[in-house]
Amino acid sequence: NAGVTQTPKFQVLKTGQSMTLQCAQDMNHNSMYWYRQDPGMGLRLIYYSASEGTTDKGEVPNGYNVSRLNKREFSLRLESAAPSQTSVYFCASSGPTVATEAFFGQGTRLTVV
Amino acid sequence: AQSVTQLDSHVSVSEGTPVLLRCNYSSSYSPSLFWYVQHPNKGLQLLLKYTSAATLVKGINGFEAEFKKSETSFHLTKPSAHMSDAAEYFCVVSDLTGFQKLVFGTGTRLLVSP
Numbered sequence: 001n002a003g004v005t006q007t008p009k010f011q012v013l014k015t016g017q018s019m020t021l022q023c024a025q026d027m028n029h030n031s032m033y034w035y036r037q038d039p040g041m042g043l044r045l046i047y048y049s050a051s052e053g054t055t056d057k058g059e060v061p062n063g064y065n066v067s068r069l070n071k072r073e074f075s076l077r078l079e080s081a082a083p084s085q086t087s088v089y090f091c092a093s094s095g096p097t098v099a100t101e102a103f104f105g106q107g108t109r110l111t112v113v
Numbered sequence: 114a115q116s117v118t119q120l121d122s123h124v125s126v127s128e129g130t131p132v133l134l135r136c137n138y139s140s141s142y143s144p145s146l147f148w149y150v151q152h153p154n155k156g157l158q159l160l161l162k163y164t165s166a167a168t169l170v171k172g173i174n175g176f177e178a179e180f181k182k183s184e185t186s187f188h189l190t191k192p193s194a195h196m197s198d199a200a201e202y203f204c205v206v207s208d209l210t211g212f213q214k215l216v217f218g219t220g221t222r223l224l225v226s227p
Contacts, residue, residue, distance in 0.1 A: 033215070035217075040220075042203060042217035042218055042219040042220050043157075043203070043217040044217070045216075048214065058214070090156065090157070092215075101147055101159045101162055102215055104158075105156055107155075107156055
């Protein structure tokens, strides 16, 4: 019953440091997503992957890179963290049709100082 | 392009009174619509979804929503609020053509007082 698992849950970075957020799903979903959540702005799509081997930019991709390592895993990398990237990050996955809901991880709270 | 407008950033109700959270959407095609709930410091959980079947959709924990195409609305209701309903609620639209990209509203925080 794991669903979507994100690591780490919390992270503090200094400006300029890099890190990778990991995400794995065990529901055999093709589609995976990375969102960021900021107060008063809802969730905004950073990158998504429609299937293994493909990735595309979402609404706010600047400063991020992603890797769809295999069908299960979709990682998000911050190459040079900035204070503006302080946020809560959510990974999600969804099933084969546009009518199926997305399942979300528990989130990663990232602070860049 | 799709978009979602949640008309209230905060809604306050007393326990036992009705809940109404308002959502209007814009979509070029027939949309799928969802309501998600987020309790403090938690992930998002699906409450209910509309996918072009019945226009009145029932979800978990006594919530329901009605899809009104003429009004482009998908408001969330519950007859009687419970303290445990205090959370943030997100209305979400997904276009029914091509790849599923969910577009989130900015959220409505529901406050429930005793």
